[in-house]
Amino acid sequence: MPDAENPRLNLTGGATSQDEIVQTLWDEMVVDEVALSIAANGYFKEEPLFVIPRTPLEKDPGRQKCAVVEGNRRLAAVRLLREPGLRRAVKATDLPHISARACRALDRLPVSVPLTRENIRTSSA
Numbered sequence: 541m542p543d544a545e546n547p548r549l550n551l552t553g554g555a556t557s558q559d560e561i562v563q564t565l566w567d568e569m570v571v572d573e574v575a576l577s578i579a580a581n582g583y584f585k586e587e588p589l590f591v592i593p594r595t596p597l598e599k600d601p602g603r604q605k606c607a608v609v610e611g612n613r614r615l616a617a618v619r620l621l622r623e624p625g626l627r628r629a630v631k632a633t634d635l636p637h638i639s640a641r642a643c644r645a646l647d648r649l650p651v652s653v654p655l656t657r658e659n660i661r662t663s664s665a
Contacts, residue, residue: 542561549569559630561612566616566630575635578617579635583645587611588650589608590608590654591653622638
């Protein structure tokens with residue numbers, strides 16, 4: 541899920557739901573370019589999403605929720621390509637529709653799990 545604590549998102553308007561965060565990304569972060577690239581070329585597997593766990597592993601180890609600390613635009617682009625209702629809500633109606641096969645290829649995205657925000661910051665510095 542997109543990271544509501546990402547300082548680059550500047551969620552001063554109070555965006556707290558996942559769809560509101562995608563809306564903010566769409567409005568302010570040029571997600572359309574990322575979505576167009578993914579629609580035309582597929583997801584670039586060499587650029588994983590960097591995520592941190594959001595729920596304890598003990599709750600549901602098979603379906604743990606994670607926050608995307610790096611890669612929020614890519615995640616938003618994928619969601620907009622896959623979810624027609626979200627696309628309409630965000631008014632991203634000019635994005636191309638992708639085939640069922642292309643949609644299935646986006647079922648699983650590569651992730652890296654450094655466990656903490658600090659680990660991500662220190663590894664990219």
